[in-house]
Amino acid sequence: xxxxxxxxxxxxxxxxxxxxxxxxxxxxxxxxxxxxxxxxxxxxxxxxxxxxxxxxxxxxxxxxxxxxxxxxxxxxxxxxxxxxxxxxxxxxxxxxxxxxxxxxxxxxxxxxxxxxxxxxxxxxxxxxxxxxxxxxxxxxxxxxxxxxxxxxxxxxxxxxxxxxxxxxxxxxxxxxxxxxxxxxxxxxxxxxxxxxxxxxxxxxxxxxxxxxxxxxxxxxxxxxxxxxxxxxxxxxxxxxxxxxxxxxxxxxxxxxxxxxxxxxxxxxxxxxxxxxxxxxxxxxxxxxxxxxxxxxxxxxxxxxxxxxxxxxxxxxxxxxxxxxxxxxxxxxxxxxxxxxxxxxxxxxxxxxxxxxxxxxxxxxxxxxxxxxxxxxxxxxxxxxxxxxxxxxxxxxxxxxxxxxxxxxxxxxxxxxxxxxxxxxxxxxxxxxxxxxxxxxxxxxxxxxxxxxxxxxxxxxxxxxxxxxxxxxxxxxxxxxxxxxxxx
Numbered sequence: 001x002x003x004x005x006x007x008x009x010x011x012x013x014x015x016x017x018x019x020x021x022x023x024x025x026x027x028x029x030x031x032x033x034x035x036x037x038x039x040x041x042x043x044x045x046x047x048x049x050x051x052x053x054x055x056x057x058x059x060x061x062x063x064x065x066x067x068x069x070x071x072x073x074x075x076x077x078x079x080x081x082x083x084x085x086x087x088x089x090x091x092x093x094x095x096x097x098x099x100x101x102x103x104x105x106x107x108x109x110x111x112x113x114x115x116x117x118x119x120x121x122x123x124x125x126x127x128x129x130x131x132x133x134x135x136x137x138x139x140x141x142x143x144x145x146x147x148x149x150x151x152x153x154x155x156x157x158x159x160x161x162x163x164x165x166x167x168x169x170x171x172x173x174x175x176x177x178x179x180x181x182x183x184x185x186x187x188x189x190x191x192x193x194x195x196x197x198x199x200x201x202x203x204x205x206x207x208x209x210x211x212x213x214x215x216x217x218x219x220x221x222x223x224x225x226x227x228x229x230x231x232x233x234x235x236x237x238x239x240x241x242x243x244x245x246x247x248x249x250x251x252x253x254x255x256x257x258x259x260x261x262x263x264x265x266x267x268x269x270x271x272x273x274x275x276x277x278x279x280x281x282x283x284x285x286x287x288x289x290x291x292x293x294x295x296x297x298x299x300x301x302x303x304x305x306x307x308x309x310x311x312x313x314x315x316x317x318x319x320x321x322x323x324x325x326x327x328x329x330x331x332x333x334x335x336x337x338x339x340x341x342x343x344x345x346x347x348x349x350x351x352x353x354x355x356x357x358x359x360x361x362x363x364x365x366x367x368x369x370x371x372x373x374x375x376x377x378x379x380x381x382x383x384x385x386x387x388x389x390x391x392x393x394x395x396x397x398x399x400x401x402x403x404x405x406x407x408x409x410x411x412x413x414x415x416x417x418x419x420x421x422x423x424x425x426x427x428x429x430x431x432x433x434x435x436x437x438x439x440x441x442x443x444x445x446x447x448x449x450x451x452x453x454x455x456x457x458x459x460x461x462x463x464x465x466x467x468x469x470x471x472x473x474x475x476x477x478x479x480x481x482x483x484x485x486x487x
Contacts, residue, residue, distance in 0.1 A: 001039055001084050002060050010052045015043040015092070025071065026078065026087045030361060030418070031450045032428045033076035038065065041087040047167060047175075047223035053088060054221065055173040057479040064088050065481050066217040068110035070137030072353065074364065076450035077216040081483020088221060091139070097224065098196075099124040105164055105198040107226040110141040114348045126229040129155055129162045132266060132398065133276060133344055135353040141225045147213050147447060149400040149409035151264045151345055153257055155230050156403050159446075162228040163209055165197035170220035171475025178202075178209045181226070197226040211470060214447050217481040219474050233263070233301035237311050238338035239329040241322065242292030246378070248325050249296040250371055250399075255321050257405035261314045262298040264345055265401055269294055272396035272413060276344060276354045277336055284358055290334035297341050298329075358394075361418035363431050366411035367443040374399060374410055380441050381412055381434055388430040390414065410443070448485070457486045 007016055017023070018040055028035035044050050057064045063085035067078045070091060080087075093109035096117060100106070101124045108117055114130060117140050121128055128140070131148040144163045150156055165181035180195070181187065182203035190197070200209045212219050243249050249267055256262045268276075270291040278284035300318070302310040322329055331338050355362035369377060382392035396413030412434070416427045435445065435452045439459070448456040457464055464486045471478070471487055478487065 002056055002062050002086065004040075006056060007040065007042060007053075007086075010049055010056065011042045011044055015045070017041040017043075026065075026067070027080075029071075029073035029076060029079055031074055031076035031079070031363070032424075032431070033079050033450045036080040036083060036085070038080050038085045038087045039083070041089055043089045043092050045092055047169070050088065050090075050221050050223055051169045051173060051175055053086070054169050054171065054479070057086070058171075058173055058477045061477055062086055062479060063482050064221070064479055066090060066221045068093075068139035068142045069135075070113075072135070072137075072356070074355075074362070077481070077484055081481065090221070090223075093223070095224075096120050098191075099126060099229070100196050101125045101231075103196045103198055104229045104231065105196050105226055106229050107197060107224060108140060109224050110139050110222060112140050114138060114140055114143075118347065121229055122232060125232050127232050127346070128227070128229055130346075132400065133347070133349040133354055136348045136351055138348065140227070141222055144225060144227055145213055145215075145222060149402055151266055151400065152230065153265060153401040153404055154260055154263060155228075159403055160200060160207075160209060160213055161403075163213065164200050164226040164228055166209055166212060166222050166226070167224040168208075168212055168220045168222050171218075171471075171477070171480040172473075174474075176208070176220075178212075179207075198228065211474070216449070216484045218471065218484050218487050220480060231303055233303055233307070235302040235307035235311055236263075236299050236342065237301075237315065238264075238297065238299040238342040239318075239331065240333045240336075240338045240341065241296040241298075241327050241329050242294065242333045243296075243327060244293045246294050247375055248327055249294055250374060252322060252325055252327055253296055253298075253401055254371060254405060256298055256318065257401050259317065260404075261300065261318055263301045264342065265296075265298040266345075267294060267296050267399040269395075269397040271358075271394055271415075272398055273336070275358050275396060275413075275415070276349075277340065278357060281358050287334065287336070291336070292333060295333055297338065297345070299338075299342055355396075355413060355415070358415040359417045361416045361424070361427075362396075363414040363416065363427050364411060365414070365431055365434055365438070366409060366447070367438060367445045368402070368407050369410050369443055371405075371408055373442045374408060377410060377438055377441050377443060380437055384430060384434050384437060388426055388433070390426060390430055453485060 027037040068090040090110040093111040097107040129150040165179040180199040181197035274284040274288035385392040398411040400409040
């Protein structure tokens with residue numbers, strides 16, 4: 001444990017917390033990982049303080065847990081794996097370094113939330129390629145590092161997008177800049193000659209941005225990140241397509257993305273769509289009865305030059321494809337307008353977070369898969385839910401095409417009453433059994449969290465050994481979030 005007086009030499013005393021009530025807030029989250037109370041919460045204000053904390057942690061062998069998003073947390077990655085840990089809360093690092101329209105790139109520190117960066121991007125004529133309705137306290141940097149799926153698959157060229165470059169303090173205390181930001185020169189010197197940190201690859205042959213993505217803070221602490229943005233459309237026309245047949249909607253989504261005809265594009269079942277647009281559980285149940293089993297949402301956009309002509313042409317092409325599949329694109333479904341969905345998809349969720357509205361708690365199961373496997377995997381999940389006495393009809397499902405439709409993010413949302421111990425245990429057991437079963441049916445869990453991480457990673461001993469080799473290089477004393485991933 002780091003002595004308090006040494007911590008105060010790095011972080012202002014007012015930015016250190018030892019109170020039991022504060023520590024308890026970081027000791028657990030809405031996942032089912034075992035609670036562990038940290039020894040202290042440190043809130044650095046600049047990258048230099050972060051680097052000094054990491055060096056001191058190496059000297060004293062003190063675990064550090066980086067946290068940048070506000071509560072509630074859901075995945076167990078910010079709960080200490082060992083006692084005596086220090087929470088490094090980066091939520092106070094709020095600087096937005098720049099938003100550059102010409103190069104379509106922005107840079108910010110880890111404490112910046114979507115609600116703070118979206119207006120700055122819009123002011124510059126840009127928009128973020130962001131996840132679907134993140135919670136209001138979600139850090140933009142954390143979301144990108146976690147590779148959360150984005151709603152604009154048309155503009156996602158690589159699984160790491162929209163990450164561009166990052167400033168990292170690795171677990172060994174070394175300060176590093178990835179990609180184009182690596183040099184030559186400092187960031188200020190690069191800016192002085194018109195350089196912007198957009199290309200993620202390198203320095204040299206390796207692409208070290210991939211090492212920090214999905215690492216859950218086990219390799220180091222990111223102190224700033226640049227991201228690729230997209231131009232704000234001059235004209236947008238959203239549509240919804242409802243159906244009881246998911247395969248039909250998947251086929252239509254495939255063609256929409258293959259032809260680069262749409263911006264936002266995703267599929268929700270009635271449980272999730274109702275939860276997103278209801279203020280209470282009762283209101284959600286009522287709305288759900290008016291919705292189709294599945295809804296495909298997409299938006300057609302035009303930009304600075306001839307926006308009306310572009311949108312009209314794309315709508316005509318899409319109508320032809322939809323008619324071949326006996327589907328009809330409309331502007332509202334179940335009293336819910338496509339414009340309302342578009343507006344919601346481009347902003348963080350209002351409070352309370354939409355996943356908590358049905359019953360107060362939510363456990364997510366998510367993975368990457370192929371389009372041809374989705375229907376069968378949903379059937380497997382429904383069978384397991386019914387067998388576990390969890391109503392499959394209440395299960396939320398979200399399907400997000402990724403990387404120009406080359407793969408799909410499939411997510412199951414298990415809503416439950418956090419005050420009901422029996423129900424909590426049932427959802428925990430269902431989550432664990434579903435993960436094992438879905439693995440056997442072609443699900444690729446690229447982001448394993450919490451108690452299921454061991455089940456997933458133990459199937460690939462070679463990858464674990466490679467990860468441990470990198471861990472020994474970049475965090476030789478195992479001070480960065482020990483106990484997470486496969487460490």
